[in-house]
Amino acid sequence: MPSKSTRKAASRDLRRGKAASTAAGEYVREEIEHVRSGRHGARSPQQIIAIGLSKARRAGVPLKPPSRKAASAATRKRSQRDYEKGQKAPSIREKSSTRSGRARIAALKREPKSAASHRALSRHAKSAASRRGQTVHRG
Numbered sequence: 001m002p003s004k005s006t007r008k009a010a011s012r013d014l015r016r017g018k019a020a021s022t023a024a025g026e027y028v029r030e031e032i033e034h035v036r037s038g039r040h041g042a043r044s045p046q047q048i049i050a051i052g053l054s055k056a057r058r059a060g061v062p063l064k065p066p067s068r069k070a071a072s073a074a075t076r077k078r079s080q081r082d083y084e085k086g087q088k089a090p091s092i093r094e095k096s097s098t099r100s101g102r103a104r105i106a107a108l109k110r111e112p113k114s115a116a117s118h119r120a121l122s123r124h125a126k127s128a129a130s131r132r133g134q135t136v137h138r139g
Contacts, residue, residue, distance in 0.1 A: 002027055002030060002055055002059055003030060006029075007059060009026045010023040010056065010059070010061055013026065020064075021063060023063075024052065026056075027052040027053070027055045027059065027061070028049050028052030028053065028056075029052070030055075031048050031049075031051050031055070032052075032121070035113055035115060035116035036113070036116045040105060040109050040111065041112050041113045042112075042115040043112070044120075044124075045120050045121050047111075047115065048116060056086075057079065057085070057086045058085050058086045060086040060087065062083075062087070063083065065079035065080045065083055066079060
């Protein structure tokens with residue numbers, strides 16, 4: 001469950017007309033803090049980002065699922081499901097199973113905490129930037 005301050009920050013971003021990805025970044029930031037504080041772990045920075053984006057979609061941030069070339073079919077399907085769940089009224093949203101939720105947290109607790117280190121996140125950012133390619137500045 002995202003904290004109240006994260007939800008407020010994300011809704012403030014959306015109210016100010018910022019992109020949905022900016023609002024979703026608040027949830028990713030919260031997830032990084034969870035791993036750093038030892039609440040749970042992750043195998044990679046990508047996993048932390050995926051968890052944060054999923055929470056953002058479920059919380060109602062209008063973040064569309066990734067494109068066909070950006071993600072696998074299973075990931076797109078799960079993202080679409082999270083997006084639809086978040087777009088429903090809170091009273092209609094069905095709760096997930098307590099048992100599976102506990103199992104998910106227990107599995108994450110066994111993962112290493114190093115995925116949220118400054119070094120790991122820096123390495124991820126650099127590789128993601130190189131995949132996007134250089135920008136051409138004119139003028």
